[in-house]
Amino acid sequence: MPPLDALTDALGPAACLRAEADIAPYAVDWRGVFRGTPVAVLRPAATAEVAHALSLCAQMGLAVVPAGGRTSLCGAVVPGANGPASAILSLERMNRLRDVDPLDNSLVAEAGCTIEAVQNAATDAGRFFPLHFGAQGSAMVGGALSTNAGGIRTLRYGNARDLVLGLEVVLADGRVLDDLRRVRKDNSGYALRHLFIGAEGTLGVITAASLKLFPKLAQRETALAAVRTPLDALRLLARCQEAGAELVAFELIRRDCIEVALRHGQNIRQPMELSTEWFCLIEAGATHPAIPVRAALEGALAAALEAGEAADVVLCENEAQRRNLWDIRETYPDCARREAPGLPTDTAVPVSRIPAFLERVAALIAQRWPEGRMMALGHMGDGNIHLSLMAPPGLTHAEWKARAPDFEDAVGDISVELGGSFSAEHGIGQAKRAAMARHKSPVALDLMRAIKGLLDPQGMMNPGKVLP
Numbered sequence: 307m308p309p310l311d312a313l314t315d316a317l318g319p320a321a322c323l324r325a326e327a328d329i330a331p332y333a334v335d336w337r338g339v340f341r342g343t344p345v346a347v348l349r350p351a352a353t354a355e356v357a358h359a360l361s362l363c364a365q366m367g368l369a370v371v372p373a374g375g376r377t378s379l380c381g382a383v384v385p386g387a388n389g390p391a392s393a394i395l396s397l398e399r400m401n402r403l404r405d406v407d408p409l410d411n412s413l414v415a416e417a418g419c420t421i422e423a424v425q426n427a428a429t430d431a432g433r434f435f436p437l438h439f440g441a442q443g444s445a446m447v448g449g450a451l452s453t454n455a456g457g458i459r460t461l462r463y464g465n466a467r468d469l470v471l472g473l474e475v476v477l478a479d480g481r482v483l484d485d486l487r488r489v490r491k492d493n494s495g496y497a498l499r500h501l502f503i504g505a506e507g508t509l510g511v512i513t514a515a516s517l518k519l520f521p522k523l524a525q526r527e528t529a530l531a532a533v534r535t536p537l538d539a540l541r542l543l544a545r546c547q548e549a550g551a552e553l554v555a556f557e558l559i560r561r562d563c564i565e566v567a568l569r570h571g572q573n574i575r576q577p578m579e580l581s582t583e584w585f586c587l588i589e590a591g592a593t594h595p596a597i598p599v600r601a602a603l604e605g606a607l608a609a610a611l612e613a614g615e616a617a618d619v620v621l622c623e624n625e626a627q628r629r630n631l632w633d634i635r636e637t638y639p640d641c642a643r644r645e646a647p648g649l650p651t652d653t654a655v656p657v658s659r660i661p662a663f664l665e666r667v668a669a670l671i672a673q674r675w676p677e678g679r680m681m682a683l684g685h686m687g688d689g690n691i692h693l694s695l696m697a698p699p700g701l702t703h704a705e706w707k708a709r710a711p712d713f714e715d716a717v718g719d720i721s722v723e724l725g726g727s728f729s730a731e732h733g734i735g736q737a738k739r740a741a742m743a744r745h746k747s748p749v750a751l752d753l754m755r756a757i758k759g760l761l762d763p764q765g766m767m768n769p770g771k772v773l774p
């Protein structure tokens with residue numbers, strides 16, 4: 307029997323796609339930058355089936371690329387162009403919520419549940435699941451944990467890693483690590499779950515996760531502040547925190563990004579006169595309506611106006627105003643694509659270094675690519691500003707990339723020099739392996755390779771990703 311027939315027999319034909327047309331959608335990443343040639347797409351529906359599939363793949367020497375919503379941005383979810391024969395192992399059919407427990411403030415979801423489904427289940431149980439990012443309708447629990455996703459609420463609730471109580475993982479040889487715990491304190495040895503979070507499928511397949519829930523927010527207050535400089539934005543962040551404004555999100559947005567959203571977005575209204583170069587989109591929230599969040603935020607904004615750090619502020623009066631501000635932020639990536647090709651980045655620096663970071667990147671652009679436009683918006687509250695170098699009119703993406711091939715690396719280098727990271731929330735995948743080699747210490751790389759060797763001695767789990 308040809309080897310792939312054993313997989314079809316084990317999983318059933320509907321769970322082992324082998325026709326070219328069925329495989330094609332899984333052979334390319336979200337941005338259409340990375341392409342691979344998987345020999346099959348496996349779609350197990352239960353943990354035992356994942357285990358069976360992995361042990362069969364190990365026996366036949368077939369590499370495995372786990373896949374969730376396939377929204378990751380670094381080429382992690384397609385086989386490498388020159389890698390070994392690989393099957394995609396999609397978790398999309400493992401989409402059951404196994405348990406929701408409001409008293410434990412926990413929820414157990416299978417890896418193929420979308421982040422939005424988890425949010426909705428939490429809401430239905432009178433609780434709140436805070437992970438929130440643009441692709442949450444498609445991104446799945448297994449993928450979000452494997453990339454340690456961040457998003458706009460990291461400031462208050464942490465990254466995906468901080469939201470995990472326990473995991474169920476199938477190892478490369480088919481053994482199941484059942485660590486699906488809900489306990490909040492557990493010092494019984496190494497916290498193994500953290501190895502698999504952020505590992506981008508290189509160490510095993512996450513099949514389910516026990517996730518933390520939080521009390522629902524009973525009130526939200528949203529504001530936009532026009533500030534003169536990133537340093538003034540930083541001061542406003544500190545003012546809000548010191549005032550007890552219960553921040554949920556604090557985003558920094560450059561004026562050009564708002565203008566792009568106004569030009570290309572649908573039904574977006576200009577929220578205020580765009581008289582300064584930088585804007586802060588601030589959201590605060592509390593679990594009880596009596597907590598004086600609005601007063602605290604008002605106080606911080608008034609003090610910033612008084613000090614001359616803010617030129618103008620809008621504190622939303624209703625949901626329509628609030629939605630308009632978030633539409634500017636959230637539709638910007640799509641609007642930017644319509645405006646012109648861009649070279650995106652995903653790096654982080656300590657929050658206090660954001661002004662220096664922006665200054666250094668602006669100087670670099672002025673010196674090397676003065677024809678490009680520095681677009682900047684992102685999560686000021688956690689130091690992760692997404693900078694992009696936008697092409698001048700008339701250039702294709704390929705032409706612009708050819709003119710500025712090392713822009714992303716240069717921004718990563720600046721971030722690392724300022725004590726930050728060349729990869730903030732999107733991971734390494736194939737795209738940043740060279741940066742890993744450049745920036746990670748030899749000791750760190752040795753340890754990572756040793757862990758990889760222990761958990762995946764045949765090198766069959768998502769080969770060619772993460773490790774240089």
Ligand SMILES: Cc1cc2nc3c(=O)[nH]c(=O)nc-3n(C[C@H](O)[C@H](O)[C@H](O)COP(=O)(O)OP(=O)(O)OC[C@H]3O[C@@H](n4cnc5c(N)ncnc54)[C@H](O)[C@@H]3O)c2cc1C
Binds near residue numbers: 378449458
């Ligand atoms: C419009 C848009 C906005 C985005 N905004 C943000 C943002 O604000 N913050 C942010 O952090 N990211 C963001 N992203 C990136 C992306 O959505 C996240 O990285 C997300 O967490 C990926 O989830 P996924 O299910 O799509 O994973 P996939 O792309 O399917 O997989 C990602 C990686 O995880 C591995 N993997 C998938 N499932 C498993 C599993 N069950 N077990 C083991 N390994 C697995 C894959 O092999 C791959 O290496 C955005 C992407 C888009 C397209």
